[in-house]
Amino acid sequence: MLKRILVVIVIIVGIVFAFKYCEFKKEDDSTIDYNTNLIQQQILNVGKLVVTEGHFSEVLTYKNQAKYLMDMLSFEKKALIVVNVKVTVAYDLHKMKYDIDEKNKTITILNIPKEEISINPDIQFYDVEQSKLNPFTGEDYNKINKSVKANLAKKIEKSSLKTNAQNRLITELSKILILTNTMGWKLQYNGKVIETEKELSADLKL
Template identity: 50%
Template structure:
């Protein structure tokens, strides 16, 4: 009788041990599947986000060169009409992240900085130059640099950068939605994200 009871007891213990390891195996499988799902989501989001804008402006260029004394100068001037296409892009394939299966945490380490591209189309009108102060390559380079600086300042005052940032955050919010559905934690840099608004606030402060 004792041997029978002992055998039953051993059978019960073996059964529970087997079930325990089967459950642990299932947990690991779920963790692995979740981590693969997260990596796939990051891969899908890892695309180029592009926001486009257009600026038009008119510049008056003037340059004076002193001849002999300040009372005698050689002047040149031009009217420049600028039509510029501007793009702001984020290459999300360059996102740096870590997946911690132990703590079920997706840690976004860094997001690539925006890339600004300005393609100005310049048209020159009413070019006037003195014999002693002709238009040259330096003048055209100065005009291009001045116009580029002016367009960057204009861009900073526009809503184009804000719109680009909003599009970026909309893409990043997918990370929060997915981790939340899987029961994982999302961390951005050193901050734990508990809702989409926190992610927006952290990125907009930069």
């Protein structure tokens, strides 16, 4: 009789431990699911268009000569040109590619989209001089527009606009870094584990 009672007690204890294990397992899985959902939500929040805007101005003079009769006769056209330009540098983080490894609690950024530079010039002509034998044409405007954009591209490279845009990008990505650090996860990029914003900044500027 005592033996039977002991067997029953052992079975009951076994069942209780089994239920407890299942509860712990369920809670652990729930925690992983919660953490993963939280991280995915943060990435969605970061996944937006980051735009930095700059303005440039320049003044230039355009001249052109049309020559006739073996260069003995020429007709000049010229104009003073004032250019005001809005330039935007954008990172579309909707295009960012990443991988979430739940087992190893690791987020790997696979690809960050390159910046998209948009140059929108407003070109105004002043003091225009032309003749019927050498008028301003669409070809002139195309040349001027091409020249303006080429000069502006050089100015943009020398300015702080791209650096400012990259700093804003780093600020957005740091939100993911802060969350992973808080939750005990790891963030990887370029084959390295990123632990600080400084490391993230250094890898982005490689």
